[in-house]
Amino acid sequence: MKKIWKFLSSMKFAVALLILLAAACALSSLVEQGLTREAYAARYGESMANVLLALQVNDAYHSIWFIALSGFLCLNLILCSVIRFPFFLRRYRREKTAGCRAIGLWGAWVCHLGILLLIAGFALGQMTLRETTVWGIPGDTRRMEETGLDITIDDFRTETREDASVAQYVTDITVTDPATGKTEKASVSVNWPAEVGGFHLYQNNTGPAARAVVTRNGSETQRKTLLPQQSMAESVLGLEDRPEYAFYFAGIRTMREEGQEDRTLYLYDLYKNGILEQSYYFFGEGSVEIGEDRITFTPETFTLLVAREDRFAPLAFIGGVITLAGLAMAFYLQPKKKETYHAER
Amino acid sequence: MQNAENILFTVSMAGYFAAMALYFLFIAMKKEKTAKIAGWVQTDALLLHTAALVLRGIEAGRLPMTNQYEFATCFAWALCLVSLIFMRKYRFNVLGAFAMPVVFLMMGYAAMQSRDIKPLMPALQSGWLAFHVSTAIIAYGAFGVSAALGAIFLMRGRMKEEGFLARHIPDADRVDQIAYRSVCLGFLFLTITIITGAIWAERAWGSYWSWDPKETWSLVTWIIYAVYLHLRLRRGWKGKAAAVFAVIGFICVIFTYIGVNTFLPGIHSYA
Numbered sequence: 001m002k003k004i005w006k007f008l009s010s011m012k013f014a015v016a017l018l019i020l021l022a023a024a025c026a027l028s029s030l031v032e033q034g035l036t037r038e039a040y041a042a043r044y045g046e047s048m049a050n051v052l053l054a055l056q057v058n059d060a061y062h063s064i065w066f067i068a069l070s071g072f073l074c075l076n077l078i079l080c081s082v083i084r085f086p087f088f089l090r091r092y093r094r095e096k097t098a099g100c101r102a103i104g105l106w107g108a109w110v111c112h113l114g115i116l117l118l119i120a121g122f123a124l125g126q127m128t129l130r131e132t133t134v135w136g137i138p139g140d141t142r143r144m145e146e147t148g149l150d151i152t153i154d155d156f157r158t159e160t161r162e163d164a165s166v167a168q169y170v171t172d173i174t175v176t177d178p179a180t181g182k183t184e185k186a187s188v189s190v191n192w193p194a195e196v197g198g199f200h201l202y203q204n205n206t207g208p209a210a211r212a213v214v215t216r217n218g219s220e221t222q223r224k225t226l227l228p229q230q231s232m233a234e235s236v237l238g239l240e241d242r243p244e245y246a247f248y249f250a251g252i253r254t255m256r257e258e259g260q261e262d263r264t265l266y267l268y269d270l271y272k273n274g275i276l277e278q279s280y281y282f283f284g285e286g287s288v289e290i291g292e293d294r295i296t297f298t299p300e301t302f303t304l305l306v307a308r309e310d311r312f313a314p315l316a317f318i319g320g321v322i323t324l325a326g327l328a329m330a331f332y333l334q335p336k337k338k339e340t341y342h343a344e345r
Numbered sequence: 346m347q348n349a350e351n352i353l354f355t356v357s358m359a360g361y362f363a364a365m366a367l368y369f370l371f372i373a374m375k376k377e378k379t380a381k382i383a384g385w386v387q388t389d390a391l392l393l394h395t396a397a398l399v400l401r402g403i404e405a406g407r408l409p410m411t412n413q414y415e416f417a418t419c420f421a422w423a424l425c426l427v428s429l430i431f432m433r434k435y436r437f438n439v440l441g442a443f444a445m446p447v448v449f450l451m452m453g454y455a456a457m458q459s460r461d462i463k464p465l466m467p468a469l470q471s472g473w474l475a476f477h478v479s480t481a482i483i484a485y486g487a488f489g490v491s492a493a494l495g496a497i498f499l500m501r502g503r504m505k506e507e508g509f510l511a512r513h514i515p516d517a518d519r520v521d522q523i524a525y526r527s528v529c530l531g532f533l534f535l536t537i538t539i540i541t542g543a544i545w546a547e548r549a550w551g552s553y554w555s556w557d558p559k560e561t562w563s564l565v566t567w568i569i570y571a572v573y574l575h576l577r578l579r580r581g582w583k584g585k586a587a588a589v590f591a592v593i594g595f596i597c598v599i600f601t602y603i604g605v606n607t608f609l610p611g612i613h614s615y616a
Contacts, residue, residue: 011579015572018568018571019568019572022569022572025564029556030609165463165466166467190467191467191468202551308552313547316543317540324533327532331529
């Protein structure tokens with residue numbers, strides 16, 4: 001048993017783990033993560049796809065073997081830090097008594113402690129991470145899952161410079177707590193997240209969308225924001241009073257004609273009882289009539305906000321700073337006279 | 346102003362080439378004066394290069410560190426600066442013959458990239474950019490010097506002790522020690538690079554670590570040098586093995602910088 005503990009706390013074991021982790025990271029970075037089985041088969045062939053999936057290389061950084069390697073590294077760090085603590089203390093006291101600058105002797109120990117905190121912060125953060133998304137166009141109100149708060153997108157704008165390059169994406173929101181009726185306004189842009197209900201809200205994505213409004217005899221009966229070529233929930237408009245009909249937002253195309261500016265074409269497919277009945281193409285806004293219902297499609301730009309709550313990110317950050325401090329101490333604050341752990345042992 | 350920057354860049358690149366040639370001549374002709382001239386040429390080229398970077402920074406209205414061209418030229422600048430500091434500090438002119446080819450190659454790589462000054466995309470508009478990229482440049486420069494020293498160490502082993510070159514290269518232990526110091530500097534700055542990058546990524550992308558290929562390869566590089574330091578400090582691993590390791594580490598650095606952008610696209614596509 002003693003031999004096992006000694007091995008688990010040894011530097012030989014640490015170096016082996018580091019080399020294995022480096023090799024695992026390097027190899028996993030060569031394989032695109034999170035694809036479907038079919039996608040791997042198309043890229044690497046059937047048998048290779050089977051091997052990749054069996055070895056969990058498709059999600060390498062969350063695989064059992066990667067977590068096990070990281071776990072063993074943590075165990076090694078804990079054991080070697082605990083076992084070596086008396087040695088560091090003894091050496092520090094001796095150097096201090098001799099009047100030497102001894103703080104640097106703690107460098108390696110502090111560095112290992114920092115790495116341990118960093119890995120712990122990252123692992124705990126991954127385990128307890130709460131993440132959700134909120135998307136829509138100005139005027140939309142969505143419930144932010146996990147918090148129960150309602151987010152109304154007041155405005156979304158793409159700020160541009162004189163040369164037409166994008167300077168910033170900005171989403172203005174109103175956060176409403178349905179329980180208390182309390183509202184709060186916030187602005188989210190790239191590099192400037194907002195804090196909402198304990199979550200950080202990040203400006204993540206944008207793209208084309210369409211607002212579909214159904215009217216009957218001039219009165220609005222239905223309204224939905226559609227995203228192109230997404231899931232049923234996001235790109236299909238089912239007519240509430242005519243369940244046999246559904247519109248699918250099939251995407252956009254850029255039309256380029258010589259001597260003219262690019263124009264964007266919006267494509268919508270009308271399905272009746274699940275069978276494609278007709279396709280519609282509009283430059284900008286367009287309408288379709290089905291009986292007394294008029295469906296108007298208006299081009300819009302959607303904004304996607306990602307909400308994340310990682311309560312252990314500060315721990316990882318503290319770990320990083322401690323690691324850095326440990327390295328600086330170990331490299332530049334060593335006493336003049338050096339001695340190694342092995343030499344004393 | 347871009348014309349002036351282009352001229353300064355080209356002249357400094359020619360200067361680096363001349364310095365490299367002079368260092369080679371110093372080794373071939375065994376004349377100490379040649380090394381002295383090479384040192385002056387290198388210093389002058391570095392000053393011109395600095396002026397080119399300053400001009401670009403003024404014209405762009407930001408630090409010139411945001412695309413492949415700018416990073417490559419800054420990388421060459423840092424490698425040249427760090428090698429010059431080490432050469433002066435340790436009176437070690439032969440280092441120039443090993444560092445300058447890498448500086449020149451990096452300038453050549455920069456010259457092949459687009460030099461257009463483009464406005465920053467929203468994700469790059471952050472105060473963390475300066476910290477993250479400048480520390481990466483210093484780290485890469487220091488690792489470049491350690492690799493050059495590793496190569497010198499390996500070459501020194503095949504030299505006669507009494508020869509001209511042997512007189513101009515510190516003894517093996519000293520070369521080994523300088524290479525170690527260079528790795529320490531690079532490792533410290535690479536750690537700062539990774540930490541500042543994580544803080545910035547958290548603000549820009551919402552996650553401080555996403556296993557993006559650039560992040561992953563930075564970690565791989567960090568681990569490789571961590572292994573080097575462990576083996577060296579705890580196992581007394583010095584000499585040839587350490588020199589080989591320093592060269593391998595730098596190959597990994599180059600892959601992280603150029604290889605990842607070429608073969609493994611990710612969210613770091615601009616760097």
